[in-house]
Structures are given as structure tokens and as C-alpha cells.
Amino acid sequence: MIYFDNAATSFPKPVAVIEAVVAALKAPASPGRSGHTPSLEASRTVHRARKAVTKIFGLSDNSRLVFTPNVSWAINAALSGLGLERGDHVLSGALEHNSTARPLARLVKEIGLDWEVVPPRDGAMVASDFAARLRPQTKLVVLNHASNVSGALAPALEIKEVVGEIPLLLDAAQTAGAIPMTDYGSKIDLLAFTGHKGLQGPTGTGGLWVRPGLELRPLAVGGSGSRSESLEHPDFLPDALETGTANTHGLAGLAAGVEWVLATGVEAIRAREEQLTTNFLEKVAGIDGIQLFGPGLGGGQRVSTVSFNLSGWSSSDLAAALEKNYGIMARAGLHCAPLTHQHLGTFPGGSVRFSFGPQNTVSEVIIAADALNELALARRN
Ligand SMILES: Cc1ncc(COP(=O)(O)O)c(C=O)c1O
Known part of the structure; x- marks a missing residue:
């Protein structure tokens, strides 16, 4: 998992x-x-x-x-x-x-x-x-x-x-x-x-x-x-x-x-989570059909939670495919925050959310980015 x-x-x-x-x-x-x-x-x-x-x-x-x-x-x-x-x-x-x-x-x-x-x-x-x-x-x-x-x-x-x-x-x-x-x-x-x-x-x-x-x-x-x-x-x-x-x-x-x-050390946890987030955002930025929400790279203006949608996929189907095919646990939908989704323009379908923790690794992030690439291609062909 x-x-x-x-x-x-x-x-x-x-x-x-x-x-x-x-x-x-x-x-x-x-x-x-x-x-x-x-x-x-x-x-x-x-x-x-x-x-x-x-x-x-x-x-x-x-x-x-x-x-x-x-x-x-x-x-x-x-x-x-x-x-x-x-x-x-x-x-x-x-x-x-x-x-x-x-x-x-x-x-x-x-x-x-x-x-x-x-x-x-x-x-x-x-x-x-x-x-x-x-x-x-x-x-x-x-x-x-x-x-x-x-x-x-x-x-x-x-x-x-x-x-x-x-x-x-x-x-x-x-x-x-x-x-x-x-x-x-x-x-x-x-x-x-x-x-x-x-x-x-x-x-x-x-x-x-x-x-x-x-x-x-x-x-x-x-x-x-x-x-x-x-x-x-x-x-x-x-x-x-x-x-x-x-x-x-x-x-x-x-x-x-x-x-x-x-x-x-909170600073060490922060640094690790920033690194995971940066790696993820860099790896997925080029995926055709991905829409990322929230602040971009660097600047310290974000925590390690990222939301995205992939064209051709509903957020719930995408999260289900991530679990079924790759064992990746993500959360789809409105995340108990409908006001936020209204401001992001993702209401009522919501988004898929990845949130990294201090025990996640860069290789897990790479697996997930590759998985999203494959799923994007699967719906395009
Ligand atoms: C920003 C924010 N506020 C409140 C909550 C509610 O947390 P809890 O269910 O632990 O009360 C959450 C968690 O889901 C959250 O992310």
C-alpha cells in the first residue's frame, strides 16, 4: 500500500x-x-x-x-x-x-x-x-x-x-x-x-x-x-x-x-514533506490533461496536500483506479470543504487529493506520478 x-x-x-x-x-x-x-x-x-x-x-x-x-x-x-x-x-x-x-x-x-x-x-x-x-x-x-x-x-x-x-x-x-x-x-x-x-x-x-x-x-x-x-x-x-x-x-x-x-524535528518533517510535494508537482506538471489546484512550487506557501483532476476521469473513478491498479490510497470528492471547491471551480465533482506524510518516500511519489501518467494515457486512447 x-x-x-x-x-x-x-x-x-x-x-x-x-x-x-x-x-x-x-x-x-x-x-x-x-x-x-x-x-x-x-x-x-x-x-x-x-x-x-x-x-x-x-x-x-x-x-x-x-x-x-x-x-x-x-x-x-x-x-x-x-x-x-x-x-x-x-x-x-x-x-x-x-x-x-x-x-x-x-x-x-x-x-x-x-x-x-x-x-x-x-x-x-x-x-x-x-x-x-x-x-x-x-x-x-x-x-x-x-x-x-x-x-x-x-x-x-x-x-x-x-x-x-x-x-x-x-x-x-x-x-x-x-x-x-x-x-x-x-x-x-x-x-x-x-x-x-x-x-x-x-x-x-x-x-x-x-x-x-x-x-x-x-x-x-x-x-x-x-x-x-x-x-x-x-x-x-x-x-x-x-x-x-x-x-x-x-x-x-x-x-x-x-x-x-x-x-x-518539525523543521525536518517540513523539509521532507516539501521535498515530496515539489517532486510530485515537478513530475506530474507535464501530464497531458492534468489540472493541479493550489499554490505551485516553492515559496513555502503550501503544505504537503495537493489536489488534481485528470481529464476523462471523475475524481471518484480516478481514486478507485489508483487503489485498484496501484495500491495508492487517495481521497476523492469534496473533502468536507464545499466552500473551497466552489472557489477552486471544482464543485460539485471535487478533486483527487494526495497528502504526503513524514513517512512517505520519493520512490512512492515517483510510482504515483507514473501511475497518473498511465491513467491519463488510458483515457486518451
Ligand atoms: C482543515 C480541517 N479542519 C477540520 C478538520 C476536522 O478534523 P477532525 O475530524 O479531526 O475534527 C479537518 C480534517 O479533516 C481539516 O482538514
Whole structure:
């Protein structure tokens, strides 16, 4: 198998991740609940995950990093917790995933939120376009850091600079662990991430960084293992936003995944993925009938996700042929990002997406490029 679907979930997971999950499953896992030794050990596991993620983003206070089941939950926790009201204006990028677009659309319908989408220029978000749309009623800016369709990287820090005091909610699903982000913790107000992509952890892990001074109303309240005498849910972080028993097994794997990323080096991962992407784009550029979407070669304006279509093929038939004939796993269709496909002009048919990970090789990329060449010829003759 050649696995090019790392934007959906990374594979293979580092061996240390598998071992950490198995080890965690062999012990009782009730962090912050009981006072016995295994419970304290489970708390240490959760703490290890918090510490590791803190390092990736350069966070100043790891108690303000809350774990959630995935980035979708983290984004919902932020959007519903901010107390947005009728008439409040929210700006978002145009390349948002449904994890952001759907909760925003629901707020428009249910509370009369004024949601404005900033259009892309040549497929990319531009900071001054956000600045130009700010109004006194603007309460939040929401941004997908890198498109999970085209790989286009948004200038998040530049956008934060131009929007000033207005909180920025960053969806780092496609960038956490893939690009260096140690200076984001001190600048981004709400940073949402998922654990099972670039951070190399298991599914069911993710989280949200909430900068000091921002308070969110919890999406759910209940057991926290703290202030048990009260019917009021605790108001301090992380307990306020971490309701119910933590996913200790998953977080054991996340800790190991992030530690693997840190030991490998985010810069080294970035360099490898850039090399794979460059090789692929160079190899396929000359294929007759290929249409590539997203930023071109070089310039650091993209992550290692590339989308394309081949004339004569629907995206789903092409992905199926890649798997059947060559063992290449790709994702076809709309990638939960219909807005992005509308901007790319590929709605509703979508595209085929390859997303390279740190464990892919140049020879796999060459096999895939040759496969696309053959499939292009097959439909031409
Ligand atoms: C940009 C982006 N946002 C959000 C998500 C949702 O991730 P999760 O399913 O882990 O919540 C994804 C992943 O598919 C994504 O690529």
C-alpha cells in the first residue's frame, strides 16, 4: 500500500504511539478522579500530553490547553462558548472546512450572526483583505491555517497582526506538527488542533488553546473530578472545558506522537514533506490533461496536500483506479470543504487529493506520478 491520505489521518503511526496506547490500555485510566497509584499515573499521562503539545505551540500556560475529542469539537467549543449574539460580525477565510463552516452557518440561522467570508486571491488568503472588512461589530476572525484541499497556507500571524485585539480562532488541523508553530502560542487567541494528523496521535484526540483573558462558556458540563461538592461546574481551566473522563488511552498515544514529532524535528518533517510535494508537482506538471489546484512550487506557501483532476476521469473513478491498479490510497470528492471547491471551480465533482506524510518516500511519489501518467494515457486512447 502507498498511503497518501495523511490529511485525513496520518499513517503509519510511530511505533512508540502504538506501544503507548497498548501500555495505557493495560492500566486503569481515571485521571484526576481517584487517589490510588494507577489513577495518579493516568493523570501523569494526561499531563505528559499537555506538556508535549505546549512545546509544539510554544504555549505559556499549559492549564489553558484543553483536550477535546478532535478539532471539530474544539472549534464548536470556541464558537459556542464565546457568547456571540445577534448582529455580531464574524469574518472567516474562504477555504474553511465544514468543521468551521457548519457551526457558523448554524449560528447565522439560530442567532442571526453576521458571517462574512473573505474571498481568496489566486487561491490564497491575504491579510489586508481581512483588515479591509473589519467593522465595530466584528467579534471574531476564524481561519483555516492550511486548506485540506489545495494545501494553500494562510498567513495566520500576519492576519492576527492586522485584526489587532479581535480574537482569532485558528483551525490548525492541517498544520500542527507539519510546520513550525512555536511562536503561535503567544499570538493566537484560540488555537484548535486535532491529534491524529500531523501530531501522529490516535483518533479521538485534539484540543483548544484559550489565551489568558478569554473565557468560554462550556459546551458541556458534568463530572470533572474537582469541586465535587458543588452543582456548579468548575470555572477554572482546564476543568471548565474538559467534562467527563479524559481519553487517557488516546492521550497516551498523543503524548508519544507529539514527542516523536519533537524528536524528529518539525523543521525536518517540513523539509521532507516539501521535498515530496515539489517532486510530485515537478513530475506530474507535464501530464497531458492534468489540472493541479493550489499554490505551485516553492515559496513555502503550501503544505504537503495537493489536489488534481485528470481529464476523462471523475475524481471518484480516478481514486478507485489508483487503489485498484496501484495500491495508492487517495481521497476523492469534496473533502468536507464545499466552500473551497466552489472557489477552486471544482464543485460539485471535487478533486483527487494526495497528502504526503513524514513517512512517505520519493520512490512512492515517483510510482504515483507514473501511475497518473498511465491513467491519463488510458483515457486518451
Ligand atoms: C482543515 C480541517 N479542519 C477540520 C478538520 C476536522 O478534523 P477532525 O475530524 O479531526 O475534527 C479537518 C480534517 O479533516 C481539516 O482538514
